[in-house]
Amino acid sequence: MQAVLDINALDVRYGPVRAVRRIDLVVPKAGITALLGANGAGKTSTVMAIAGVVPSAAGRISIFGQDMTRAAPDAIVRAGLAISPEGRRIFASLTVEENLILAGSAAGNAETAAERRAALMQRFPILGERRRQLAGLLSGGEQQMLAVARALMSEPQLLLMDEPSLGLAPQMVDRIFGIIEELKAEGISILLVEQNATLALEVADHAVVLANGSVAASGAPSDLMGDDILKSAYLAA
Ligand SMILES: Nc1ncnc2c1ncn2[C@@H]1O[C@H](COP(=O)(O)OP(=O)(O)OP(=O)(O)O)[C@@H](O)[C@H]1O
Numbered sequence: 315m316q317a318v319l320d321i322n323a324l325d326v327r328y329g330p331v332r333a334v335r336r337i338d339l340v341v342p343k344a345g346i347t348a349l350l351g352a353n354g355a356g357k358t359s360t361v362m363a364i365a366g367v368v369p370s371a372a373g374r375i376s377i378f379g380q381d382m383t384r385a386a387p388d389a390i391v392r393a394g395l396a397i398s399p400e401g402r403r404i405f406a407s408l409t410v411e412e413n414l415i416l417a418g419s420a421a422g423n424a425e426t427a428a429e430r431r432a433a434l435m436q437r438f439p440i441l442g443e444r445r446r447q448l449a450g451l452l453s454g455g456e457q458q459m460l461a462v463a464r465a466l467m468s469e470p471q472l473l474l475m476d477e478p479s480l481g482l483a484p485q486m487v488d489r490i491f492g493i494i495e496e497l498k499a500e501g502i503s504i505l506l507v508e509q510n511a512t513l514a515l516e517v518a519d520h521a522v523v524l525a526n527g528s529v530a531a532s533g534a535p536s537d538l539m540g541d542d543i544l545k546s547a548y549l550a551a
């Protein structure tokens with residue numbers, strides 16, 4: 315198995331709070347790995363440490379076979395990793411297009427960035443139609459699409475998605491999960507953080523369950539579905 319992400323004994327701390335405790339996590343190439351767990355289990359802290367946004371207190375993060383434990387976020391993006399963060403974090407007071415323009419530095423030069431923007435607005439026609447509207451006026455699902463489109467501006471090989479379905483209407487959740495499966499089919503490796511464990515296990519090839527900052531279980535989705543460890547990890551919240 316070729317791993318695009320290999321995490322070894324990772325610790326993340328916020329002062330005295332040990333949010334992530336010695337976790338090991340492997341994301342294989344070209345599949346979906348679900349990262350599950352209750353509120354406060356350490357999912358976002360793990361994702362932010364991988365992206366270089368939050369420092370690792372201990373352990374090692376290897377991305378595409380390279381040690382990236384202390385790398386800066388922009389270097390990690392250049393290596394081929396992008397993130398669609400929890401809460402989407404789009405710029406509400408900028409237009410859809412301006413949000414994509416801001417992500418364009420990852421594309422290398424202005425011409426490539428413009429080509430990628432055009433391609434993404436074709437891929438997500440609603441973003442094309444609303445390109446001159448303020449991003450804050452989009453629906454939650456459209457904002458999520460924008461967050462994914464922004465991440466795709468760097469043409470990542472590995473995409474971290476933190477709670478992409480949170481707060482969305484069921485129809486939009488289906489649409490977002492459809493996009494996730496399309497990205498997988500294109501060969502992008504995905505680490506998918508989800509509160510909706512059932513849905514995540516349906517699309518995932520592998521799953522890891524965190525509880526209180528540690529790995530409580532990992533394995534094939536079919537093995538974890540209905541597993542007591544998964545249930546207790548969620549009930550522990
Ligand atoms: N900036 C911070 N400062 C202090 N503690 C934090 C900070 N961010 C997270 N924590 C704490 O770290 C732990 C893990 O939080 P984290 O956000 O990683 O969990 P999560 O699994 O993503 O939860 P959720 O499902 O609510 O998004 C929690 O106890 C949380 O309160």
Ligand SMILES: [Mg+2]
Pocket residue numbers: 357358359400476
């Ligand atoms: Mg979170």
